[in-house]
Amino acid sequence: ADVKKIAVIAGDGIGPEVVAEAIKVMKKTEELFGLSFEFEHGLFGGIAIDEEGTPLPQATLDICQRADAVLLGAVGGPKWDNNSKELRPETGLLGIRKALGLFSNIRPANVFDCLKEASTLKPEVLEGTDLIVVRELTGGIYFGEKFRREGANGEEAVDTCVYNVAEVERIVRQAFEIAQKRSKRLASVDKANVLETSRLWREVVNRIAPEYPDVELEHVLVDNCAMQLLRRPSSFDVIVTENMFGDILSDEAAMLTGSIGMLSSASLGEGSFGLYEPVHGSAPDIAGQGISNPIATILSVALMYRLTFGYDEAAQAIEDAVKEVLDAGHRTGDIAVDKSKAIGTVAMGDLIVSAL
Amino acid sequence: ADVKKIAVIAGDGIGPEVVAEAIKVMKKTEELFGLSFEFEHGLFGGIAIDEEGTPLPQATLDICQRADAVLLGAVGGPKWDNNSKELRPETGLLGIRKALGLFSNIRPANVFDCLKEASTLKPEVLEGTDLIVVRELTGGIYFGEKFRREGANGEEAVDTCVYNVAEVERIVRQAFEIAQKRSKRLASVDKANVLETSRLWREVVNRIAPEYPDVELEHVLVDNCAMQLLRRPSSFDVIVTENMFGDILSDEAAMLTGSIGMLSSASLGEGSFGLYEPVHGSAPDIAGQGISNPIATILSVALMYRLTFGYDEAAQAIEDAVKEVLDAGHRTGDIAVDKSKAIGTVAMGDLIVSAL
Numbered sequence: 001a002d003v004k005k006i007a008v009i010a011g012d013g014i015g016p017e018v019v020a021e022a023i024k025v026m027k028k029t030e031e032l033f034g035l036s037f038e039f040e041h042g043l044f045g046g047i048a049i050d051e052e053g054t055p056l057p058q059a060t061l062d063i064c065q066r067a068d069a070v071l072l073g074a075v076g077g078p079k080w081d082n083n084s085k086e087l088r089p090e091t092g093l094l095g096i097r098k099a100l101g102l103f104s105n106i107r108p109a110n111v112f113d114c115l116k117e118a119s120t121l122k123p124e125v126l127e128g129t130d131l132i133v134v135r136e137l138t139g140g141i142y143f144g145e146k147f148r149r150e151g152a153n154g155e156e157a158v159d160t161c162v163y164n165v166a167e168v169e170r171i172v173r174q175a176f177e178i179a180q181k182r183s184k185r186l187a188s189v190d191k192a193n194v195l196e197t198s199r200l201w202r203e204v205v206n207r208i209a210p211e212y213p214d215v216e217l218e219h220v221l222v223d224n225c226a227m228q229l230l231r232r233p234s235s236f237d238v239i240v241t242e243n244m245f246g247d248i249l250s251d252e253a254a255m256l257t258g259s260i261g262m263l264s265s266a267s268l269g270e271g272s273f274g275l276y277e278p279v280h281g282s283a284p285d286i287a288g289q290g291i292s293n294p295i296a297t298i299l300s301v302a303l304m305y306r307l308t309f310g311y312d313e314a315a316q317a318i319e320d321a322v323k324e325v326l327d328a329g330h331r332t333g334d335i336a337v338d339k340s341k342a343i344g345t346v347a348m349g350d351l352i353v354s355a356l
Numbered sequence: 357a358d359v360k361k362i363a364v365i366a367g368d369g370i371g372p373e374v375v376a377e378a379i380k381v382m383k384k385t386e387e388l389f390g391l392s393f394e395f396e397h398g399l400f401g402g403i404a405i406d407e408e409g410t411p412l413p414q415a416t417l418d419i420c421q422r423a424d425a426v427l428l429g430a431v432g433g434p435k436w437d438n439n440s441k442e443l444r445p446e447t448g449l450l451g452i453r454k455a456l457g458l459f460s461n462i463r464p465a466n467v468f469d470c471l472k473e474a475s476t477l478k479p480e481v482l483e484g485t486d487l488i489v490v491r492e493l494t495g496g497i498y499f500g501e502k503f504r505r506e507g508a509n510g511e512e513a514v515d516t517c518v519y520n521v522a523e524v525e526r527i528v529r530q531a532f533e534i535a536q537k538r539s540k541r542l543a544s545v546d547k548a549n550v551l552e553t554s555r556l557w558r559e560v561v562n563r564i565a566p567e568y569p570d571v572e573l574e575h576v577l578v579d580n581c582a583m584q585l586l587r588r589p590s591s592f593d594v595i596v597t598e599n600m601f602g603d604i605l606s607d608e609a610a611m612l613t614g615s616i617g618m619l620s621s622a623s624l625g626e627g628s629f630g631l632y633e634p635v636h637g638s639a640p641d642i643a644g645q646g647i648s649n650p651i652a653t654i655l656s657v658a659l660m661y662r663l664t665f666g667y668d669e670a671a672q673a674i675e676d677a678v679k680e681v682l683d684a685g686h687r688t689g690d691i692a693v694d695k696s697k698a699i700g701t702v703a704m705g706d707l708i709v710s711a712l
């Protein structure tokens with residue numbers, strides 16, 4: 001088979017544990033579906049700061065750049081929280097997004113039946129919730145000029161939010177295309193009543209919309225969207241928005257499903273290359289205890305198979321295996337109702353491998 | 357008695373209807389508590405655009421500037437949505453905030469017992485939720501330079517987010533002081549892992565914090581806050597944040613209480629001057645039918661009495677009267693379970709006046 005190169009950057013906290021299980025699953029699918037992967041590991045985040053003095057060493061970037069896809073665990077932890085900007089794990093995250101041109105972050109937020117109860121929303125409100133947030137990832141206020149200066153009233157800080165037409169176009173087109181393959185509803189979120197970047201955003205969306213006549217488009221102001229996600233989550237299908245709004249709304253959307261520990265995400269650029277990672281963080285409080293939940297990372301592999309490699313059958317098999325294991329009642333501590341029956345990270349990975 | 361001047365800007369949609377009921381309540385408290393008000397009405401928002409060609413006529417600003425407090429109904433509607441920026445109701449809103457120096461927006465988000473069921477959150481999660489969002493209102497990306505330019509990749513739009521130390525200090529101090537009078541917990545929300553303005557914000561908060569040793573301070577990243585509001589709403593007491601984040605989070609917080617149609621807000625500057633308004637909008641779909649709920653506006657009057665005038669007794673009486681009417685089972689259409697028994701705007705106002 002065609003050998004695919006996977007860059008593995010396990011990162012900090014529970015990152016290495018959950019990534020190990022995901023790789024186990026990938027290896028099993030090599031056997032079952034005749035796939036073939038070559039894994040190359042790189043240091044990233046806090047551990048890279050400790051060992052290499054930078055959160056994103058050039059060697060790691062090289063590994064990613066020659067790979068077909070990247071599997072990321074999680075980065076960060078209290079140890080590095082008070083570091084200066086260049087020595088913080090987040091800086092590595094922003095750096096890798098920019099360096100790899102990953103302009104689009106795709107986060108499905110769906111409800112796992114077996115976890116419905118974990119949501120703080122009423123089950124009847126949550127019913128049918130299955131949405132995707134498409135977040136612009138390499139523009140906006142994250143990457144605009146930032147500085148301090150002396151102003152008329154003392155020291156001031158400045159952040160700049162910039163978007164050009166091309167940046168908006170590519171992410172919006174991608175969102176329309178995703179919507180076309182789903183329920184054909186797109187909510188474009190902006191703050192066009194206040195921001196110039198949002199007015200540009202809305203202009204571009206309106207200009208492109210006629211090319212997708214089968215997709216029903218609504219413009220939602222970001223403050224209203226934060227409300228509507230709570231009031232009518234199941235009415236959303238695809239939500240597309242700029243970087244900062246996407247950061248906030250995708251976390252809100254993930255949390256309302258109650259399944260946040262199970263959600264995966266993809267960051268994509270032009271072409272099929274992508275970086276895949278669980279939505280959850282590095283959970284330093286439980287790292288190293290072997291009790292973390294590997295499912296979000298395993299499902300990130302399924303996302304990789306679909307979006308980067310077109311291995312739809314293997315992706316489906318992984319998703320089915322996860323469902324089977326959950327339906328059989330197996331739970332890691334984070335999702336167990338009866339904590340005393342919780343199983344560990346490796347046991348969960350093994351069960352999913354056997355179910356494949 | 358000392359005559360207090362009230363600027364009344366009823367605005368659009370249901371604004372005039374709900375404001376009329378609030379004034380009725382104020383007049384009743386004049387009798388009961390020996391208060392004395394002088395009302396001066398001004399055009400504002402869409403109606404001002406129609407009649408004067410600008411959302412914030414100078415005459416209206418003059419009325420506000422010579423008043424002790426402003427009572428605002430609501431502004432906006434589809435009629436003006438596609439106007440150019442200068443001819444939009446929101447532009448008047450931003451203009452009045454800036455012109456009157458209203459740097460702080462205070463939004464209590466509490467749960468009305470009789471409306472608990474209206475929330476999409478589970479009652480046990482909502483239990484005890486009673487928080488206040490203190491939002492910076494005259495700085496940040498709302499008021500920084502905005503423009504279009506030709507960039508290397510075509511047309512681009514720019515928004516600038518600026519905060520100086522003094523702007524952060526005054527709002528943060530106010531939030532600490534509010535927290536001191538409540539449960540003594542303050543959550544300061546920023547995005548210090550990405551934004552320079554947030555790093556300045558956090559520095560100022562940390563520098564001021566020792567002056568309020570009795571207040572327990574936590575820093576929460578904005579994306580995490582959007583999640584925690586859903587996961588543990590009752591754990592928050594006072595939340596302080598910058599303009600854009602406050603716009604999003606205060607709407608999320610309001611919606612999760614299920615009481616959004618009942619919530620009031622205050623916008624304050626230096627001194628006791630303030631602008632008071634319901635959190636809900638102009639509801640053009642039900643305007644003119646006499647069915648809107650005046651309670652949020654009536655409760656805004658109670659907030660005005662407390663925060664601008666120190667009329668605590670009269671404020672309490674209004675709040676008690678509202679509670680009494682609700683406890684007796686009276687409901688406007690928006691909050692009625694049995695819509696056929698719903699009463700109108702004027703009837704609700706009358707009942708509250710009688711209960712006083």
Ligand SMILES: CC(C)[C@H](C(=O)O)[C@@H](O)C(=O)O
Pocket residue numbers: 090093094247549550579
């Ligand atoms: C860690 C942080 C810089 C990052 C972001 O804001 O993009 C994170 O919140 C995310 O959503 O991936």
Ligand SMILES: CC(C)[C@H](C(=O)O)[C@@H](O)C(=O)O
Pocket residue numbers: 193194223446449450603
């Ligand atoms: C109408 C709009 C400009 C305004 C804002 O964003 O401040 C509104 O959302 C609010 O919260 O008062």
